[in-house]
Each structure stands twice: as C-alpha cells, then as structure tokens.
Amino acid sequence: xxxxxxxxxxxxxxxxxxxxxxxxxxxxxxxxxxxxxxxxxxxxxxxxxxxxxxxxxxxxxxxxxxxxxxxxxxxxxxxxxxxxxxxxxxxxxxxxxxxxxxxxxxxxxxxxxxxxxxxxxxxxxxxxxxxxxxxxxxxxxxxxxxxxxxxxxxxxxxxxxxxxxxxxxxxxxxxxxxxxxxxxxxxxxxxxxxxxxxxxxxxxxxxxxxxxxxxxxxxxxxxxxxxxxxxxxxxxxxxxxxxxxxxxxxxxxxxxxxxxxxxxxxxxxxxxxxxxxxxxxxxxxxxxxxxxxxxxxxxxxxxxxxxxxxxxxxxxxxxxxxxxxxxxxxxxxxxxxxxxxxxxxxxxxxxxxxxxxxxxxxxxxxxxxxxxxxxxxxxxxxxxxxxxxxxxxxxxxxxxxxxxxxxxxxxxxxxxxxxxxxxxxxxxxxxxxxxxxxxxxxxxxxxxxxxxxxxxxxxxxxxxxxxxxx
Amino acid sequence: xxxxxxxxxxxxxxxxxxxxxxxxxxxxxxxxxxxxxxxxxxxxxxxxxxxxxxxxxxxxxxxxxxxxxxxxxxxxxxxxxxxxxxxxxxxxxxxxxxxxxxxxxxxxxxxxxxxxxxxxxxxxxxxxxxxxxxxxxxxxxxxxxxxxxxxxxxxxxxxxxxxxxxxxxxxxxxxxxxxxxxxxxxxxxxxxxxxxxxxxxxxxxxxxxxxxxxxxxxxxxxxxxxxxxxxxxxxxxxxxxxxxxxxxxxxxxxxxxxxxxxxxxxxxxxxxxxxxxxxxxxxxxxxxxxxxxxxxxxxxxxxxxxxxxxxxxxxxxxxxxxxxxxxxxxxxxxxxxxxxxxxxxxxxxxxxxxxxxxxxxxxxxxxxxxxxxxxxxxxxxxxxxxxxxxxxxxxxxxxxxxxxxxxxxxxxxxxxxxxxxxxxxxxxxxxxxxxxxxxxxxxxxxxxxxxxxxxxxxxxxxxxxxxxxx
Numbered sequence: 001x002x003x004x005x006x007x008x009x010x011x012x013x014x015x016x017x018x019x020x021x022x023x024x025x026x027x028x029x030x031x032x033x034x035x036x037x038x039x040x041x042x043x044x045x046x047x048x049x050x051x052x053x054x055x056x057x058x059x060x061x062x063x064x065x066x067x068x069x070x071x072x073x074x075x076x077x078x079x080x081x082x083x084x085x086x087x088x089x090x091x092x093x094x095x096x097x098x099x100x101x102x103x104x105x106x107x108x109x110x111x112x113x114x115x116x117x118x119x120x121x122x123x124x125x126x127x128x129x130x131x132x133x134x135x136x137x138x139x140x141x142x143x144x145x146x147x148x149x150x151x152x153x154x155x156x157x158x159x160x161x162x163x164x165x166x167x168x169x170x171x172x173x174x175x176x177x178x179x180x181x182x183x184x185x186x187x188x189x190x191x192x193x194x195x196x197x198x199x200x201x202x203x204x205x206x207x208x209x210x211x212x213x214x215x216x217x218x219x220x221x222x223x224x225x226x227x228x229x230x231x232x233x234x235x236x237x238x239x240x241x242x243x244x245x246x247x248x249x250x251x252x253x254x255x256x257x258x259x260x261x262x263x264x265x266x267x268x269x270x271x272x273x274x275x276x277x278x279x280x281x282x283x284x285x286x287x288x289x290x291x292x293x294x295x296x297x298x299x300x301x302x303x304x305x306x307x308x309x310x311x312x313x314x315x316x317x318x319x320x321x322x323x324x325x326x327x328x329x330x331x332x333x334x335x336x337x338x339x340x341x342x343x344x345x346x347x348x349x350x351x352x353x354x355x356x357x358x359x360x361x362x363x364x365x366x367x368x369x370x371x372x373x374x375x376x377x378x379x380x381x382x383x384x385x386x387x388x389x390x391x392x393x394x395x396x397x398x399x400x401x402x403x404x405x406x407x408x409x410x411x412x413x414x415x416x417x418x419x420x421x422x423x424x425x426x427x428x429x430x431x432x433x434x435x436x437x438x439x440x441x442x443x444x445x446x447x448x449x450x451x452x453x454x455x456x457x458x459x460x461x462x463x464x465x466x467x468x469x470x
Numbered sequence: 471x472x473x474x475x476x477x478x479x480x481x482x483x484x485x486x487x488x489x490x491x492x493x494x495x496x497x498x499x500x501x502x503x504x505x506x507x508x509x510x511x512x513x514x515x516x517x518x519x520x521x522x523x524x525x526x527x528x529x530x531x532x533x534x535x536x537x538x539x540x541x542x543x544x545x546x547x548x549x550x551x552x553x554x555x556x557x558x559x560x561x562x563x564x565x566x567x568x569x570x571x572x573x574x575x576x577x578x579x580x581x582x583x584x585x586x587x588x589x590x591x592x593x594x595x596x597x598x599x600x601x602x603x604x605x606x607x608x609x610x611x612x613x614x615x616x617x618x619x620x621x622x623x624x625x626x627x628x629x630x631x632x633x634x635x636x637x638x639x640x641x642x643x644x645x646x647x648x649x650x651x652x653x654x655x656x657x658x659x660x661x662x663x664x665x666x667x668x669x670x671x672x673x674x675x676x677x678x679x680x681x682x683x684x685x686x687x688x689x690x691x692x693x694x695x696x697x698x699x700x701x702x703x704x705x706x707x708x709x710x711x712x713x714x715x716x717x718x719x720x721x722x723x724x725x726x727x728x729x730x731x732x733x734x735x736x737x738x739x740x741x742x743x744x745x746x747x748x749x750x751x752x753x754x755x756x757x758x759x760x761x762x763x764x765x766x767x768x769x770x771x772x773x774x775x776x777x778x779x780x781x782x783x784x785x786x787x788x789x790x791x792x793x794x795x796x797x798x799x800x801x802x803x804x805x806x807x808x809x810x811x812x813x814x815x816x817x818x819x820x821x822x823x824x825x826x827x828x829x830x831x832x833x834x835x836x837x838x839x840x841x842x843x844x845x846x847x848x849x850x851x852x853x854x855x856x857x858x859x860x861x862x863x864x865x866x867x868x869x870x871x872x873x874x875x876x877x878x879x880x881x882x883x884x885x886x887x888x889x890x891x892x893x894x895x896x897x898x899x900x901x902x903x904x905x906x907x908x909x910x911x912x913x914x915x916x917x918x919x920x921x922x923x924x925x926x927x928x929x930x931x932x933x934x935x936x937x938x939x940x
Contacts (some may be wrong), residue, residue, distance in 0.1 A: 107712055108825045152661050160720075163659065165668075166636065181914040188853045189633065189822045189895040191622050191672055192907055193937060194919045198635075198668035202661055219716050242577055246689050249762035250630075250720035292719035296766070352659045355578045383658045425659040437662055444651040448926060449664045455925035456918060467663060 004088040004464060007044035007067045012091075014061050015047055019054040022097075023047060031072060031092055034080050036341065039431060041083030043070065043092040050097045052172055052180055052211040058093065059209065060178035068464040069093050071205035073147020074118065076139035078350075079430025081151065081204050081466050090464065093209060095146050101125045102212070109217040110169060110186040115146025115210050122215065131217040134161035134253070138334045146210045152202035154426030156288070156333070159382040160253040161218065163426070165201045170214035173200050176457040186214040199452070204428055205463040207456050221253075221290025223297045226326040227305065230281030230316040234381075235359035237285050240313045241382055244287060247304035251297060254288035255382030256333055261391075262376045263332075265339035268394065272335045275328070279316035285381070286333050288326075336378055340389055344398035346373060347408040349388040351416045352425035358384065365415055369408060373401070385425040388412060413440060429467045438469065474558040474934060477514035477537045482561075484531050485517060489524040492567075493517060501542060501562055504550050506811065506818075509901060511553030513562040516542065520567045522642055522650055522681040528563065529679065530648035538934040539563050541675035543617020544588065546609035548820075549900025551621065551674050551936050560934065563679060565616050571595045572682070579687040580639060580656040585616030585680050592685065601687040604631035604723070608804045616680045622672035624896030626758070626803070629852040630723040631688065633896070635671045640684035643670050646927040656684040669922070674898055675933040677926045691723075691760025693767045696796040697775065700751030700786040704851075705829035707755050710783040711852055714757060717774035721767060724758035725852030726803055731861075732846045733802075735809035738864065742805045745798070749786035755851070756803050758796075806848055810859055814868035816843060817878040819858040821886045822895035828854065835885055839878060843871070855895040858882060883910060899937045908939065 016024055025046045032041040047069075049055045062069045068090030072082050084090050095116035102112040106129040113122055119140040126133040135148065137155035147153075149171070153164045161167060170185040173196075183197060200208050231237045234257065241255050260282045266272045291297040301319060308314045320326035340348075353361055358381065365388065366375055372393050379387040390408050392401045413423045413436060423436045438446065453460070453468050464470060486494055494515045502511040517539075519525045532539045538560030542552050554560050565586035572582040576599040583592055589610040596603040605618065607625035617623075619641070623634045631637065640655040643666075653667060670678050701707045704727065711725050730752045736742045761767040771789060778784045790796035810818075823831055828851065835858065836845055844861040860878050862871045883893045883906060893906045908916070923930070923938050934940060 105824075105826065110824075152665075154659055154661075158659065162636075165665070166632075175914065175918075179914045179917070181918065182912050183915060185890060185892070186824050187822045187890075187892050187895075189624055189628065189850075189855045190892040191624075191896055191898045192892055192894045192903075192911060193899060193915065194677070194922060195622075195635070195665075195668045195672050196915055196918055198665045202665050207664070219719055221719065247762055249689055249691065251762070292717055292721070292770075300762075352657045354575075354580075354656050356575065380659075385659045420655060420657075422655070422657050422660040422662055424662045425657070426661055428661045429663060433662075441662060442652050444645065444649045445653060445663065445666055447649070448645075448651065448666055451925040452664060452922055455921040 004068050004461065005066045006089040007091045011061065011065050011067055012045050015058055018057040018061060019049050023049055023054065027092060030075055032083060034078060034083055035076060036078060039080035039083030039085060041085060042089055044089050046072065046092045046094050048094050048097050052174060055174045055209055055211050056178040056180055059174050059176060062091065062461055063177045063459060066459050066461060067091065068461050070463050071146065071150065071209050073144040073150065074139065074142040076143045077147065077151060077430060078427050079432040081428065081430035081463070083431060084465055087464065087470060095144065095211065098211065104129045104131070106131055108186060111215045111217055112184060112212065113145055113215060114212050115144065117145045119143045119145060119148055126217050127220070130220055132220045133167070133215060133217055135164055135167055138337050145213060149201050149210050149213055150203065150205050151428045154380065154383070154385065156254045156256065156380065158380060159255055160250060165198055167216045168197065168201060168213050169216055171197050171200055171210055172212040173208040173210055175208050176459065176462050184212055184214055202428070204430060204467050206453060206467050207462065222293035224288070224290040224326060225298060225301065226320045226329045227287040227301060228278055228318045228329050229285040229287060229314045230279040231283050231285050231314050232281070233283060233359070234362050236313045237283060237381055238355060238358060240285060240308050243308055243311070243313065244304055248289060248300060251289045251291045252287065252382065253290050254286065256286040257378055257381040257386070258284040258286060258333060258336070259375070259377045261374055262336040262339070262378045265343055265376060266332070266335060269339045269342040271339050271342065272332065274332050279318055281315060286329055340376060343391050346390045346392055346398060346401045347405045349409070349412045350425050350427040351388055351412070351421055351423060352383070352385045353416065353419055353421035355384045357419040357421065358386070361415060361419055365412055368411055370404065431466055434469050474538050474931065475536045476559040477561045481531065481535050481537055482515050485528055488527045488531060489519050493519055493524065497562060500545055502553060504548060504553055505546060506548060509550035509553030509555060511555060512559055513540065514559050516562045516564050518564050518567050522644060525644045525679055525681050526648040526650055529644050529646060532561065532931055533647045533929060536929050536931060537561065538931050540933050541616065541620065541679050543614040543620065544609065544612040546613045547617060547621060547900060548897050549902040551898065551900035551933070553901060554935055557934065557940060565614065565681065568681065574599045574601070576601055578656060581685045581687055582654060582682065583615055583685060584682050585614065587615045589613045589615060589618055596687050597690070600690055602690045603685060603687055605634055605637055608807050615683055619671050619680050619683055620673065620675050621898045624850065624853070624855065626724045626726065626850065628850060629725055630720060635668055637686045638667065638671060638683050639686055641667050641670055641680055642682040643678040643680055645678050646929065646932050651678070654682055654684055672898070674900060674937050676923060676937045677932060692763035694758070694760045694796060695768060695771065696790045696799045697757040697771060698748055698788045698799050699755040699757060699784050700749040701753050701755050701784050702751070703753060703829070704832050706783045707753060707851055708825060708828060710755060710778050713778055713783065714774055718759060718770060721759045721761045722757065722852070723760050724756065726756040727848055727851040727856070728754040728756060728803060728806070729845070729847045731844055732806045732809070732848045735813055735846060736802070736805060739809045739812040741809050741812065742802065744802050749788055751785060756799055810846060813861050816860045816862055816868060816871045817875045819879070819882050820895050820897040821858055821882070821891055821893060822853070822855045823886065823889055823891035825854045827889040827891065828856070831885060831889055835882055838881055840874065901936055904939050
C-alpha cells in the first residue's frame, strides 16, 4: 500500500464544491473518541453526503488525493474503529443524512433502508408493519445500520435469528475509487458469483462504504415471555440450555448468563435498583422465548423448568407474567454494560468458546486471575459468547491496576485460544485488537485478508489501520 | 491471468511420487460429464489425495507447473462446474478418499467432517446422535459436503434452516499454491477479520479447495408432518404461505410448489405412480413442518388450513398421518427432477424472485412462451425459488425444439431481471451460466470478483473457466 496524504483545506473545498456546504461539519469529541475513551482519533472534517452518488463523488476525490476515509456510524463501537491516532490526517464519512427507511414489504418480510438509519428506528418501522427486525443491542438508540452491518453486530437474539450478517439480503456499497455496487436485492437465494455481500459485512469499512441494505424481517411472535432463572453455576446453566433447546426448539430467542457481580454493580453504581423479589443466585439465566399464536408457550416453559428443577439445574425461577415484567428483566440485563463502564474495567474481553468448554473456561480463568480483582462474566451463553470483564476491588481505582491489563488479557486470550475460542466474538477488531489478530489469527487467513484488501482498495484509503495494520 | 499448461505424464508421475499410486486413477465418463450431458470435460487424471497435507502437495505441484485443477465432488452439479472443454488439459481433484466424519458433538450441535463425505451419510451420522443436519436435496445420495458447500447448495429446508452457507461454522481450505487455511472452528460468533469462510462457500472451487468443515446441527424436531394441499393458482399458494407463516412461524421447514405437469410427467415417464387418493389440482403445495415435543403441531396446521379453506386459498388438503405418508409426499416431490430428465427439457431455469412477484412472473412467462411447449414449474416457493422448466409437447423429441432454447432462456431471464430476480438461485454459475453472469451481473460486482480471483489464485489454476470466464 502507498503512503497516504493529509486531508488538506483544499481537499475539503473540493468536496464542498462537489456535495455542497451541508456536506461537511467540524468533528466533535464524540466523533473521534470511542465510548470507553481508549482512543482519540483525529479528522480534518466530518463529510456528510446525502445520497450514494455523493458518497461516490467523495470517494473519487479522496481516492485521487490518496486521503484516508473513515466511515463513522452511530459511534457505539468499542474497538476504536473510527479513531485513527497515527499517520496522515483522514476525513470521517458519516451517513447521518442518509437515514431514510425506503420501504417495508410486510408480505415479503423485507425492508430497504439507508445505512444511516438508527437501529431502533428500523425496529420501530418493522413493528409498524407488524414485523420484527430482531437485531437488538444495548446501543440500539444510537447505532446505525451501516455500522451494525460493517461490524457484523450480534446482540441478544443471535441464538434464534443470527448475527447482522444473517439478517441482510442485499447491499449497496461504494468502493474506494467511487464505483457503486448495486446489490440491493431482496432474494433469499442467489448463487450468482462470489459472496461479496458477506465480505463487506464485518469488514469494518475497510473494503467499501455500505450505503444501503435490504434487511430480513420476520413475523412478530404472537407470544413472548422471559424467565429469570437462578442457577448454581455455569455448568448447570449449560445443561439447562441443552434441556431447554430440546423442549422449546426454535422458540428460544435468547439464553443469557448473568453474574451476581453484575447485579451488585447495578446498586454499587446506582444506575439501577433491581426489584427485591427477583430470584438471587451466584448465577442467573435470562431465557427469552417467542412463538406463534397457536403455541402454548407458557406451559411449555413451565414443564421444561419443572424438569430442570428435578435435575437440580436451577434453584428458583420467575416467568414473566406480562410485557412489562419481561421488559424489566431485559432492562436489568441491558443496563449491566453501563454499570461496568462506571466501575471501570481493568480489562474487558468479548470472547466466544465452543459451548462445552465454557464452564471449564470460567473456572480456570477465575482461578488464574489475581483474587483481589473482581470478575463480571455475563453474555450470550447460548451463542458461546461471554463478556468476561475484570474489575478492581470495590472502592479502588482502575488506574491503580492499569499495569495488570496486558497480563490479564494475555492470560484470558491464551486460554481462549487453547480451548478453540475467539478473542473477538462480536465487537470486531478495529484498532483495539490488531495485535491479538496478528498473534492469534491464522497466518494464511491473514495473508488472504491482506490480498483482498489490496485487490479492492489498492491505495489503502478505506479506514486505514483498522483490521489490517498500517 | 497467465496461460495454463497441459497436465503431462511427467506431472502425474510427480504427483504419484508425492502421494502414492493410490492417489491417481483414470477419469471415467461420470467424472467428466454433468448429469444432463450438456458438457463433456477432459482431464489427464483424477487425483485422489487422502488428507489435506496431500491436497496441499498436489496444489503445490500443479501451481508450480501452472496446470489447472478442477475440484470434483459427487458429480451431481448441473452447471458444468467440473467440465472444462477448452484450453489446456487439467487434472480433476477428488476428495473421495477423504470421507471421514471426524466428530459429532451433540451437546454443541456441531459435526466435523471431511469434504468427501456424502451428504446422506452426514445426515445419518447426525441422526445417530439424535441431531438433524437439515440440508436435503434430491441428489443427497451422491453429493459430497465439499461440493455442497462450494456451490452453496439449497434444497428443501432452506426456508427454516438456510442454504449450505448458513449451516457451516468453519472450514479447512487448501489454497491454489498449497497453503492451508486452518479455519475448522465451531464458534457461533467470531468477528476476527474478513468473512473468508463465506467467500469460499459458493465460489465453486475457484478460490480454494474445501477439505473439511464444521457443520451446524439442530435438535431433531420431535414431531414432523407434511400436508399435500390443492390450491387454485400460484397467487393463492403465495397467500397461503403468508397465512401459514403467521400461524406456524418457525415450524415451517418447507413450502414447495408442484405443477400438475410435474405430476403427469411421473406417470408419462413411468418413474413413479403417485397414489390415486391424493388431492389433485392444477397446483399443489407441499407444506412441511417440525416442532419440539410440547407443541400441538397437527392441530395448529388443521386450524390454519381451516382458515385457508374459508379464504378459498385451497380446495383440498391431506395431512400426513405418519412418517410413511410424509415420506411418500416427499418422494413424489423429489422424483419430479428424474421425470424431467427423462422427458428432456428444451430449457431449464433455476430462478429466484421477490416473493410478491412470483404469480405475475409465472403468468407473464407462460403467456410469452410458445403455447405448444409444456411448462413444469415447481420448486421452493417459500424461498422465492422456482425451477421453471420448458418441455416439448407430449411424444415430441427435445432435439426438434433445440433451436428454441436460446430464445426461451433470454425471454425467461430478461423477465426475471426486470422483476428483480436472479437467473441462478441455487445451482450456481459453473460454465453453463457464464454468459448470463456477464450479461445480467452487476459490472462492479464482476470486477470485484475478478480482483479477488486474481488476488487469491494469481495463476488461475483453480477450476479455470468456471464462474470467472477464461
């Protein structure tokens, strides 16, 4: 790859001439810093095209000038994907003016949306047509569809509906040199050449700018319920998952593990006071189910739970009696990340493991980490995805433990690798995990990635330094 | 891409020295000709490595000699993917000696298998552990997993479980130059760089040789049933699909459309005599459902069908009363392709469309095609995928109508393109649809495909002339 140039005032003038004065704004702090404050990026401007033809013009100009372009979504990513700290000064490219939901086709279960649409607005637009867009995550009020797809986001419904990749039928993408791939098709089967769609999804803006997408919708489950289940330990949680899967099949949409530490963080930070009547336990499972109208979902869950009690897989359980109670269970779950941020982690790990390895992993890692540190291990057990986060003792400052971060990470990631897992389950690489990717990634895969990056973005202007090291 | 060289006797000697005398055999007719006899390939030898290290050696040798290597699966593909008729003489590479199913993990719902394993054996191995591998197609007794993945095969359960791509968690792939990508991971979430797995899946052996895979298994549905439903026309079939989807949700695993012509072909060719008591109609829907044990599946289907009768969406229906009856329904559906082959099509089309466009498409295409020709339109309505096949009049010879083939194809594919559909839903490109891909494909996507091919296989030795024109 060639060296990049700084984004100069002349370049910005050229861009303004091409897409108008509304097409640029000065970067704010939130545009440059990721939510945990680990990275502080720089950018000459935030470029705001209003349609894909303008995105194409911007890319043509930046390609000719050899200037880095960093796609910016809702800014909720946790791996520094938008924060270039070194090298030539880039521009940020935001699709905030391209937020239209173009069409919802309830009969075909599809939606066409521009990439700047906020995830929550997409969910609401689907609901308005009595449909479900199942991707759901704590940051859905800010996250944009373009970012969600570029990072192949996961969230709480992956178990039943898959990651972002599984929920996308077609894409429109602007390439590094401004060419536009028109792939906005809503087909369920289309074997006409290489799977460029899935290559763009999860590439974190390093291979092209996703400007619009056809999303897959689903019938809304006529019944939904959640259960708050006290379990003795992760091993019983896993056995409970197997039992529930056999009993409920496709009805299970989420199977989340919650650590007692996470519950205590809620009150410790004051972000939320969970109701006192909730079953308490060292470990909690949050089960969520949905079904069509004909199913006797509630009685199925009750029967399965009775079996689980008999097998000593759980010690207490509360089934939601209405939507408000189900929402409350979920609010607790989704507030834990905010509590974590207030406490301040020594080290956070978004890992995945083969399901069977999880109890052993938690036990081994816990035993190996300084007993003075606190562990909050929560996440999407049914997907094999844990957020395995290490915190300072109560009352202590994170900064006093910062020297431990690297060692803790190496310990956790080495163990994950040894057990056949991944050091990045759903958050991606960005700039935070470049070293881990080089260290733990398969060298042949890394070579293929570099070859593909060079083939599609020979000047290296798309999100320089993310995923592929500079 | 550089010019390729013939596979010489010296090259074969070199390969034999590397992997032993069992590693080569002479090509038979079945190795070179696709099932419909459209293509007749040539090959110096069928190379039969017994493990991926040997595949790697073979690729190194062929890469150095710049000789084409055509991966050969079960030989059931319909687009000439293994049949190179022009240019330098290649070798075929068969993984027939790599058919081991290495491990079935029922708790994790995964299976590790070598690429030469027959699809039906994979299904059986899953069943032995009380699990389901849902990919199911007419050729499953011969099709190999490597071919199934390389072509992103579809089949009858796509509606609920997805294409082959959705059923694969990890891959081992040997690249053109012999390097091995070790990606045999059984993780549900793994965002560590570009999605090379899905790029290899569906690439029809032009980017790498898939040597092993981790497949996704599912709990076996405790109850399964099928219904043979007489519907007046495709529009009512589509409305019935919407009604059934709302009522049964994820329980529907297949929603197939069958044309009366297809039924009459069974008796006309004598391949099968369907039972006389089956509801008859110009159009039939074959619905298949599965559910966990707690569901009252049969009563749900009955209730939904009663509603469909009231809305005049169907005129008669038979719900399977046992596994034998369900199997019988499916046997009829899966025997239609064999009857088609005996009749001999003037032109066959494996197309997909946005669901809502299907009735209009069938009507418009039927009206535009010479009324003397017979239409057998069947397939996976729920996925928007039709096999839209045109046959000579009863008693007439296909050869007398061969001059019409090109015109019929152009007519059908033009209409498909106009309606936002795909000219290859599940069969892929191979060599049969190269012209269509160039004509109907998005030019920017085609340019990206070529760039990726050059990046990963710079000498162009992997399945030369398939997908990407020579």
